[in-house]
Amino acid sequence: MGSETSQKLPAIDFTNINLANRELVKSQVYEALVEYGCFEATFDKIPLDLCKAMFGSIQEFFDLPIEIKTLDVCKMNHQGYVGQSPVIPLFESIGIDHANIFERVKTITDIWWPQGNPNFSKTINSFTVKLAELNEMIRKMILESLGVEKYIEQHMNSTDYLLRVMKYKSPQTNDKKLGLLTHTDQSLVTILHQNQVGGLEVMTKDEKWISYRPFSSHSFLVIVGDSFNVNFLMSIDLILMP
Numbered sequence: 001m002g003s004e005t006s007q008k009l010p011a012i013d014f015t016n017i018n019l020a021n022r023e024l025v026k027s028q029v030y031e032a033l034v035e036y037g038c039f040e041a042t043f044d045k046i047p048l049d050l051c052k053a054m055f056g057s058i059q060e061f062f063d064l065p066i067e068i069k070t071l072d073v074c075k076m077n078h079q080g081y082v083g084q085s086p087v088i089p090l091f092e093s094i095g096i097d098h099a100n101i102f103e104r105v106k107t108i109t110d111i112w113w114p115q116g117n118p119n120f121s122k123t124i125n126s127f128t129v130k131l132a133e134l135n136e137m138i139r140k141m142i143l144e145s146l147g148v149e150k151y152i153e154q155h156m157n158s159t160d161y162l163l164r165v166m167k168y169k170s171p172q173t174n175d176k177k178l179g180l181l182t183h184t185d186q187s188l189v190t191i192l193h194q195n196q197v198g199g200l201e202v203m204t205k206d207e208k209w210i211s212y213r214p215f216s217s218h219s220f221l222v223i224v225g226d227s228f229n230v231n232f233l234m235s236i237d238l239i240l241m242p
Contacts, residue, residue: 007204007208007210008210009032009036009038009039009040009202009210009212009221010028010031010032010035010036010039010040011039011040011041011042011215012025012028012029012032012039012040012041012042013025013042014041014042014043014134014137015042015043015044015045015218017137022141025141026141026144026145027145029138029141029142029145030141030142030145033142033224035205036202036204037223037224038202038221038222038223038224039221039222040212040214040215040219040220040221040222041134041138041191041219041220041221041222042215042216042218042219042220043131043134043218043220044218045130045133045134046127046130046131046218048217048218050123050126050127050130051127051193051217053119053123054123054124054127055195056123057119057120057123057124058165058167060117060120061094061112061120061165062092062167064112066083066084068112069081069083069094069112071111071112073096073108073111073112080094080095081093081094082094089169090168090169090170090171091166091167091168091169092166092167092168092169093164093165093166093167094164094165095162095163095164096108096124096162096163096164096165097160097161097162098160098161098162099124099125099128099161099162099163100125100128100129100132100161101125102121102122102125105121105124105125105128106118106121109121109124124163127163128161128163131191131193131220132161134191134220134222135159135189135191136156138189138222139152139155139156139159139189140152142224143155162188168199182203189222189223189224190221190222190223191220191221191222191223192220192221192222192223193214193219193220193221194214194221200212200221202223
């Protein structure tokens with residue numbers, strides 16, 4: 001993808017935020033977003049057994065027949081199943097809108113599994129609710145850094161949550177193939193969690209690529225990117241990559 005660099009993305013610890021360290025963490029968040037548009041967050045409020053269950057649920061979905069996966073289940077525009085494309089043959093994805101609301105997740109789950117799948121619904125919803133705590137913490141810190149904390153409640157109330165799960169297959173030949181085309185999320189704040197694999201790259205201001213590999217099972221990549229400059233923090237895209 002062009003020239004590479006040995007730089008690493010900023011890492012910020014959110015495991016024990018309190019009155020004594022919050023201002024320091026807030027300044028780290030702002031500086032990281034100004035310089036890189038993203039950072040790695042360490043956040044241990046999501047139990048490892050829930051993360052494991054989440055990746056198991058993702059695989060359970062991708063094992064479904066294609067005619068089930070392609071059912072129209074999402075109300076948000078440009079969501080739903082993506083896959084089986086000759087342009088991005090290694091990539092599959094599904095979006096679950098309003099995944100922080102259990103009833104919405106259950107409604108979608110019952111379409112994929114008419115007999116019901118309560119473990120899937122509970123896992124998807126529990127993970128999203130926990131990760132939303134990190135999102136709210138970060139958004140508040142950014143708004144405070146910009147001196148517009150009076151809009152915090154308005155922004156919190158205007159947020160829509162989309163859980164997007166993605167799967168990248170290994171290429172069957174030695175030919176290089178992209179899992180997904182180079183892109184930016186123009187109106188989204190993305191919090192990405194992946195299962196300790198590499199492959200993701202982030203471009204710096206000087207158009208060099210930083211390869212990202214999660215530091216630990218508690219690592220989440222927070223990408224504000226274009227939304228920091230244009231349509232600031234109107235929605236959040238929670239992404240998991242098995």
